Amino acid sequence: MDAKIASPLVDCLQYANWSPNVFSQMRAGGVHAVHATIAYHENFRETVANIIAWNRHFERHPDLIFPGRSGSDIERAMREGRTAIFFGLQNPSPIEDDIGLIEVCHMLGVRFMQLSYNNQSLLATGCYEGEDPGITRFGRQAIAEMNRVGMVIDMSHSAERSTLEAIEISTRPIAITHANPYGWHAALRNKSDTVLKALTQSGGMLGLSLYPHHLRDGSNCTLESFCAMVAETASRYGTEHIGIGSDLCQDQPDSVVTWMRNGRWSKALDYGEGSAAAAGFPRQPQWFNNNADLGNLRHGLRDVGFCEEEVGGIMGGNWLRFYTASFGPMP
Amino acid sequence: MDAKIASPLVDCLQYANWSPNVFSQMRAGGVHAVHATIAYHENFRETVANIIAWNRHFERHPDLIFPGRSGSDIERAMREGRTAIFFGLQNPSPIEDDIGLIEVCHMLGVRFMQLSYNNQSLLATGCYEGEDPGITRFGRQAIAEMNRVGMVIDMSHSAERSTLEAIEISTRPIAITHANPYGWHAALRNKSDTVLKALTQSGGMLGLSLYPHHLRDGSNCTLESFCAMVAETASRYGTEHIGIGSDLCQDQPDSVVTWMRNGRWSKALDYGEGSAAAAGFPRQPQWFNNNADLGNLRHGLRDVGFCEEEVGGIMGGNWLRFYTASFGPMP
Numbered sequence: 277m278d279a280k281i282a283s284p285l286v287d288c289l290q291y292a293n294w295s296p297n298v299f300s301q302m303r304a305g306g307v308h309a310v311h312a313t314i315a316y317h318e319n320f321r322e323t324v325a326n327i328i329a330w331n332r333h334f335e336r337h338p339d340l341i342f343p344g345r346s347g348s349d350i351e352r353a354m355r356e357g358r359t360a361i362f363f364g365l366q367n368p369s370p371i372e373d374d375i376g377l378i379e380v381c382h383m384l385g386v387r388f389m390q391l392s393y394n395n396q397s398l399l400a401t402g403c404y405e406g407e408d409p410g411i412t413r414f415g416r417q418a419i420a421e422m423n424r425v426g427m428v429i430d431m432s433h434s435a436e437r438s439t440l441e442a443i444e445i446s447t448r449p450i451a452i453t454h455a456n457p458y459g460w461h462a463a464l465r466n467k468s469d470t471v472l473k474a475l476t477q478s479g480g481m482l483g484l485s486l487y488p489h490h491l492r493d494g495s496n497c498t499l500e501s502f503c504a505m506v507a508e509t510a511s512r513y514g515t516e517h518i519g520i521g522s523d524l525c526q527d528q529p530d531s532v533v534t535w536m537r538n539g540r541w542s543k544a545l546d547y548g549e550g551s552a553a554a555a556g557f558p559r560q561p562q563w564f565n566n567n568a569d570l571g572n573l574r575h576g577l578r579d580v581g582f583c584e585e586e587v588g589g590i591m592g593g594n595w596l597r598f599y600t601a602s603f604g605p606m607p
Numbered sequence: 608m609d610a611k612i613a614s615p616l617v618d619c620l621q622y623a624n625w626s627p628n629v630f631s632q633m634r635a636g637g638v639h640a641v642h643a644t645i646a647y648h649e650n651f652r653e654t655v656a657n658i659i660a661w662n663r664h665f666e667r668h669p670d671l672i673f674p675g676r677s678g679s680d681i682e683r684a685m686r687e688g689r690t691a692i693f694f695g696l697q698n699p700s701p702i703e704d705d706i707g708l709i710e711v712c713h714m715l716g717v718r719f720m721q722l723s724y725n726n727q728s729l730l731a732t733g734c735y736e737g738e739d740p741g742i743t744r745f746g747r748q749a750i751a752e753m754n755r756v757g758m759v760i761d762m763s764h765s766a767e768r769s770t771l772e773a774i775e776i777s778t779r780p781i782a783i784t785h786a787n788p789y790g791w792h793a794a795l796r797n798k799s800d801t802v803l804k805a806l807t808q809s810g811g812m813l814g815l816s817l818y819p820h821h822l823r824d825g826s827n828c829t830l831e832s833f834c835a836m837v838a839e840t841a842s843r844y845g846t847e848h849i850g851i852g853s854d855l856c857q858d859q860p861d862s863v864v865t866w867m868r869n870g871r872w873s874k875a876l877d878y879g880e881g882s883a884a885a886a887g888f889p890r891q892p893q894w895f896n897n898n899a900d901l902g903n904l905r906h907g908l909r910d911v912g913f914c915e916e917e918v919g920g921i922m923g924g925n926w927l928r929f930y931t932a933s934f935g936p937m938p
Contacts (some may be wrong), residue, residue: 293849310633317704318701318703319650342852367761369704372650373648373650373700373870373872374870374871374872375871375872375873375874376675376871395729395743395744395745396727396729396740396743396744396746397729398726398727398728398729398872404744405740405743405744406740407740407741408740409727409732409736409737409738409739409740410738412726412736412871413725413726413727413735413736413737413873414726414727414872415727415873417873417874417875419874420874423875517688539704540703540706540707541705541706541707541729541744541748542706542744542745542748543747543751543752545750580866592616
């Protein structure tokens with residue numbers, strides 16, 4: 277099946293409750309690569325425990341998945357009809373206060389790290405803080421080290437000034453793996469025109485999100501509305517800078533979104549993008565429930581006028597180019 | 608000897624290379640209480656290791672020292688001719704990202720915590736950052752929890768705005784355990800008139816520092832110059848808000864000050880208050896080399912005109928009052 281497809285299918289952000297069922301759906305959907313979050317608030321040792329759990333998945337399901345380390349692993353996934361899993365961190369908590377843990381995490385397969393989640397981190401500011409002072413002293417060193425070893429700076433959950441400074445300080449293009457334009461849907465997690473211009477003009481990538489809180493009309497967002505937004509975004513910033521980062525959190529209990537939002541830092545409950553009345557995970561749009569549905573986007577993109585080459589780029593070709601350039605030392 | 612002294616002698620910040628020699632000097636100097644730093648960059652488990660080391664000191668030298676937990680332990684130290692050791696953290700790294708570790712640290716004897724060291728922390732900003740956004744979301748929760756359990760907020764190494772916000776947010780008086788007025792010596796670590804006014808008008812305490820980088824003329828600062836500064840500070844902010852926090856780092860190798868400044872966050876060397884040409888610990892003023900010399904300050908304070916009651920307050924009576932009010936739940 278996969279051999280007939282000229283371009284890869286890449287989802288640059290998921291945090292499913294990983295299982296053989298989810299891996300089978302990746303294959304049913306022809307998904308060649310997934311950037312899988314392996315830490316939200318975990319420290320280094322806890323992150324290693326999550327890697328151990330992934331190693332068991334890889335050992336048990338070699339017919340479905342394998343660890344992705346470089347762009348060429350996406351091409352291997354296309355040849356072999358499997359899915360390459362790339363590790364990423366949504367918070368710098370796994371590197372704790374230790375610059376040396378960046379290279380160690382890279383050795384363990386980590387290829388993306390957000391400089392902050394919703395709160396202030398040791399490196400940068402998250403999008404839920406009232407103030408954003410930009411990149412810290414440690415943050416500047418961390419960016420240089422990530423640039424050196426080939427770990428992508430991901431600013432999906434970071435605040436505006438920190439994001440602009442990360443783009444400027446980094447000597448390599450960065451990514452916003454899962455967010456949409458703020459102009460389409462005014463969520464705190466979506467990104468301003470200023471950020472998207474700076475991101476894409478520096479060679480960076482935007483992964484468009486299918487998480488209902490990031491969508492116009494939320495869970496009721498239509499495929500047509502989403503794809504019209506993709507077309508508008510492509511015309512503003514360039515099709516070649518756009519990919520998918522679905523933020524799919526399939527099969528997770530609501531306790532997981534509470535953990536994402538509150539970690540261990542809060543004695544009160546923080547509802548993040550939700551509310552007390554709607555505290556759990558939002559319902560997925562009916563046209564995207566799991567990996568098997570991801571290919572549906574191709575039709576929607578064709579319907580808003582993208583040519584086949586552009587569809588291929590948005591669905592994975594652009595991420596393939598970015599992964600190939602980003603995951604090792606500078607050439 | 609101690610029974611003859613009506614007021615206690617308290618040093619509200621030291622980080623010596625703790626040894627029977629240092630403990631004996633505490634006794635020779637008639638020092639009744641020392642706030643001892645037990646963590647700079649350590650995480651929770653590493654801090655516990657430092658507490659274990661202190662437990663061994665307490666077990667081996669019960670004739671010299673014992674663990675201090677409340678203000679009444681200072682009075683016990685005066686009665687028994689021993690020194691009460693109070694634990695403090697110069698960075699919130701021991702609580703990691705976990706609000707629950709504040710109470711656990713308090714259970715283990717910690718009575719002071721700086722919300723930040725020189726860099727940005729998860730709670731507040733350090734004095735070496737270029738920008739200071741004030742207290743973070745986690746920081747606000749941490750202050751409330753510290754207020755609840757009776758752990759003193761110490762802003763000695765924090766930046767200006769974070770310090771002013773901590774004073775405002777905290778429902779209990781806070782401390783700057785080791786710093787001097789910026790107007791006397793313009794070091795980044797010394798404190799502005801604005802901060803000292805807000806600190807003292809809210810019932811907080813300032814521990815005056817004897818660390819050469821905080822002193823006018825550095826290692827050559829005279830006892831007379833230091834005590835004239837104390838008199839000026841007392842006249843501006845009130846004698847009752849002033850104590851001593853010597854920042855004595857006796858018998859430490861220079862590798863320790865490198866660790867303090869660089870932790871694990873930097874691949875380049877940061878010299879903090881020093882410089883490449885003077886990277887190590889500075890030489891102590893000749894009139895304050897160790898705990899046995901601390902009593903010398905009494906003479907200097909009398910010579911600049913303080914009455915006996917004021918000298919007693921500055922040398923420890925003010926800290927006794929503050930410790931008594933601060934180390935448990937709100938009365």
